[in-house]
Amino acid sequence: MNVLSVAAEIFPLVKTGGLADVAGSLPKALKSHGIRMRTLVPGYPSVVGALDEATPIARYECLFGESATLLAGRVAGLELFALDAPGFFHRSGGPYTDEHGIDYPDNWKRFAAFSFVASQVAAGFVQHWRPDIIHAHDWHAALSLVYLKYASDVQIPRVLTVHNIAFQGQFPAHLFSALGLPDKAYSIDGLEYYGDLGYLKGGLQAADAITVVSPTYAREIMSPTFGMGLEGVMNARHDDVVGIVNGIDTDVWDPAADPYIGHCYSAKTPLPRLPNREALLDLFGLPQTSGPVFASINRLTWQKGMDLLAAVVDEIVALDGRLIIHGNGDADIEEAFLDAGRRFPRHIAVRLGYEEEFAHKIHAGADAMLVPSRFEPCGLTQLYALRYGCVPIVARTGGLSETIIDANVAALQAQAATGVQFSPVDTNGLRHALRRTVKLYRHRHVWESLQRQGMKTDSSWHRSAAKYAELYGDLTAADMRLAG
Numbered sequence: 288m289n290v291l292s293v294a295a296e297i298f299p300l301v302k303t304g305g306l307a308d309v310a311g312s313l314p315k316a317l318k319s320h321g322i323r324m325r326t327l328v329p330g331y332p333s334v335v336g337a338l339d340e341a342t343p344i345a346r347y348e349c350l351f352g353e354s355a356t357l358l359a360g361r362v363a364g365l366e367l368f369a370l371d372a373p374g375f376f377h378r379s380g381g382p383y384t385d386e387h388g389i390d391y392p393d394n395w396k397r398f399a400a401f402s403f404v405a406s407q408v409a410a411g412f413v414q415h416w417r418p419d420i421i422h423a424h425d426w427h428a429a430l431s432l433v434y435l436k437y438a439s440d441v442q443i444p445r446v447l448t449v450h451n452i453a454f455q456g457q458f459p460a461h462l463f464s465a466l467g468l469p470d471k472a473y474s475i476d477g478l479e480y481y482g483d484l485g486y487l488k489g490g491l492q493a494a495d496a497i498t499v500v501s502p503t504y505a506r507e508i509m510s511p512t513f514g515m516g517l518e519g520v521m522n523a524r525h526d527d528v529v530g531i532v533n534g535i536d537t538d539v540w541d542p543a544a545d546p547y548i549g550h551c552y553s554a555k556t557p558l559p560r561l562p563n564r565e566a567l568l569d570l571f572g573l574p575q576t577s578g579p580v581f582a583s584i585n586r587l588t589w590q591k592g593m594d595l596l597a598a599v600v601d602e603i604v605a606l607d608g609r610l611i612i613h614g615n616g617d618a619d620i621e622e623a624f625l626d627a628g629r630r631f632p633r634h635i636a637v638r639l640g641y642e643e644e645f646a647h648k649i650h651a652g653a654d655a656m657l658v659p660s661r662f663e664p665c666g667l668t669q670l671y672a673l674r675y676g677c678v679p680i681v682a683r684t685g686g687l688s689e690t691i692i693d694a695n696v697a698a699l700q701a702q703a704a705t706g707v708q709f710s711p712v713d714t715n716g717l718r719h720a721l722r723r724t725v726k727l728y729r730h731r732h733v734w735e736s737l738q739r740q741g742m743k744t745d746s747s748w749h750r751s752a753a754k755y756a757e758l759y760g761d762l763t764a765a766d767m768r769l770a771g
Contacts, residue, residue, distance in 0.1 A: 288759060290317070291418035292326040293405040295398070295427035296382055298539075299363055299643075300334045303382060304586065305533065305667045306424060306450050309500075312536035313755070314365055316748030320756035323366070325416070327405050329397075330358065330371030331382065337362045338369060344413055347372075351400040351465075359413070368413075370404050383427075388618075395458040398486070399466055402430035410441035419763050422446040426456030429490025430466075436493040437472040444762035447494035449487070451664050452508050452515050453590060456486030481516070491520050495527065495762055498755075500665035501686030502530030513662055531755060532686055533665045534748030535674065540647075542675050542742075547647035552676075554742035557735070560651065560676055567652030571611050571636035578607035579728045581721075582653035582677070584646050584668055587616030587624065592659035592682060595717050597623035602718050604634045606725045611653060612637045613645055650675040654734075655724055661712050663687045669706070673741035678727075678734070679706035680720050690746070694727055694737060705741040 296302055298311035314324035328334055335341070338360030347355040355372035370376070375397040380386045383394060391397065405428060409421040421443060423431050432445040460483050463473050473479050478489035491497060499505045505528050507513035508521050521528060542560070543553040549566050552559040568575055581603055587593045597620060603610050612624050612635070621639055628637045638645060650656070656672035658681045665686030669679040673690075681687040691706040698704035707727070709720035728734050 288322045288420070288763065289416065289418045290322055290324045290759060291405070291409050291421045292324050292424070293402070293421065293428035293431050294326060294328060294424040295401070297326055297328050297334075297365070297367075298536075300328070300337055301331050301382060302641075302643075305665070308535065308667055309448075309450070309533055310424060311363075311365065312534065312539075312748060313752065315536065316534065316752035317756060320752060322756055322759065324422075325366040325368060325418075327368040327370065327401075327408060329376045329382070329401055330356075330369040330373075331376050334362075334367070334369050335371050338367065341369070344368070347404075350404070351396050353400070355400070355404075357404060357408075368408060370401055372400065375400060394456075395462050395484070395486075396465070398427045398456065399430055402428060403434055403467070405431035406434035406439055409435055409443060410439050418443065420444045420446060420759050422448065423490060423494075424448050425450050426454055426487035426490070429456065429486045429493075431490075432493035433468065433472060433478060433489040437468050437477070444759075444765070445493060445495045446498065446758070446762070447490045447496075448498045448500070449491075449508075449664070450500055452487070452499075452513070452517055452521075453662075455480075455488065455515070455517070458484045458486070460484055488517060488520060491517065491524060494524075496758060497521075497524055497528045498758070499528065499530050501532045501689050503689050504664040504685040505530030507662070507685060529754075529758065531751050531758075532689060533667060533670070534751045535667060535670045535746050537674070537747045540650075540671050540674050542651055545647055545651065547644045548651040554676070554739055557676060557738065557742075563648070563652040564654070565652075567611070567648055568609065570648065571638070573609050573611075573636050574633055576607065576609055578609065579654045579725060580609045580611070580652070581655050581657055581680075582611040582649045583614070583657040583659075584641075584649055585614045585658070587612075587614050587620040589617070589620075590661055591616070591663075592661050592712060592717075593620050594623070595659050595712070595714050596657060597627060598714050599718050599721065600627040600631065600635060602721050604631050606721060608634070608721075608725065610635045611649060613649060614641060615639045646671075650677050653677050654728065655680055658682065658687060659709075659712065659717055660684060660687065666690070670746040673705060673744045673746055676738040676742050678724070678737050678741060680724055681706060681708055682712040682716075683708045683710040684712060692740075694723075699733065699736075702736055702740065704737055705744055706737065
């Protein structure tokens with residue numbers, strides 16, 4: 288079976304969050320199921336420059352006003368198509384925002400062009416390769432399903448994965464005429480969204496199947512609290528929604544063979560982990576300590592609950608803990624952590640931005656990973672933490688509640704616990720979780736059991752890839768019945 292995946296980022300070439308990790312690891316996991324997945328990504332410089340033997344497939348003299356070339360190539364075992372459109376994707380900022388964190392004003396056009404080309408590839412535009420299914424990820428690719436539904440004579444099963452329903456691709460309605468879609472596409476059953484254009488909303492309406500990245504999140508987004516204005520659409524499509532928990536690439540995230548860490552280890556040989564802890568504290572300029580080393584690798588945003596963490600740093604200091612922050616996001620939250628680092632230089636270290644090497648070193652050296660999200664569709668940080676024996680402390684929401692077993696009395700007695708969950712998701716809940724964690728940490732045999740159980744947890748794509756393969760099989764079988 289051939290599947291066209293369409294994603295705005297992909298690891299290891301371009302990454303702002305979990306979408307990239309999923310787009311980069313799912314194709315590998317599907318190979319054992321007889322599925323060949325090729326991924327279309329925007330031709331950012333980091334993508335085009337990395338392609339092995341890039342082959343031009345098609346040229347566009349005027350694609351939404353820009354010249355572009357569709358390339359095919361391979362990178363790190365991935366089969367890629369890249370839309371090389373310098374006017375759209377060769378920019379000094381990030382994939383979606385400029386160097387000041389402001390959305391590019393032509394994002395509507397950049398990802399419309401990207402989606403239009405995706406719909407052409409899905410319809411058999413590439414010689415000698417035609418997909419059986421198109422699988423689009425998030426709002427940046429959602430319009431590809433709309434183009435297929437309304438502007439293509441070729442119809443193949445359409446899958447949309449929602450990684451975070453808060454990001455929707457909403458733009459002014461007057462731009463509709465520039466999209467090249469028939470008038471009927473701007474309707475309540477199409478792109479119309481509260482008088483604007485909704486790229487994600489249109490994709491949800493055009494998809495034959497909708498996946499979200501955990502069963503709990505699939506239920507949560509049916510409610511006004513988590514649906515972000517799309518709960519009505521999600522409820523209307525209820526029968527077509529399935530929650531599939533993300534996995535991680537266990538080749539990339541493997542403490543037994545990680546090139547980024549100084550001392551490799553495993554669940555069977557955990558002792559070499561200790562020097563990584565010492566090296567981590569040295570790396571971040573913090574003194575060695577017998578107290579717990581907490582860390583958080585996250586976007587510094589309200590959704591991720593990082594303002595809550597910034598508000599309770601005094602608790603960590605009072606517990607004689609250390610805190611390492613790595614990420615970026617909202618300026619006020621960044622400044623709150625930087626200020627905390629200035630006030631408590633022996634306890635708190637902050638490194639803004641994101642670097643893959645630092646992420647690996649932190650997971651390998653910290654004692655506990657803080658994930659205080661107000662909502663979290665799935666989350667990958669806690670899965671990496673499990674794999675590395677870094678005990679997750681998570682809010683009881685979305686995929687966090689499904690992937691971490693709370694260290695309550697029953698779970699500890701059964702030696703099944705893998706971390707600490709907390710609720711309510713507020714400063715009081717987080718403070719209580721920190722205190723619980725420190726009590727557990729002081730009982731070394733209990734703490735080591737949590738680490739071992741986490742490292743033994745199967746966080747790979749094995750089961751989740753099988754569910755995607757089953758979904759694809761059901762869709763193609765239904766498509767064949769309709770064609771017959």
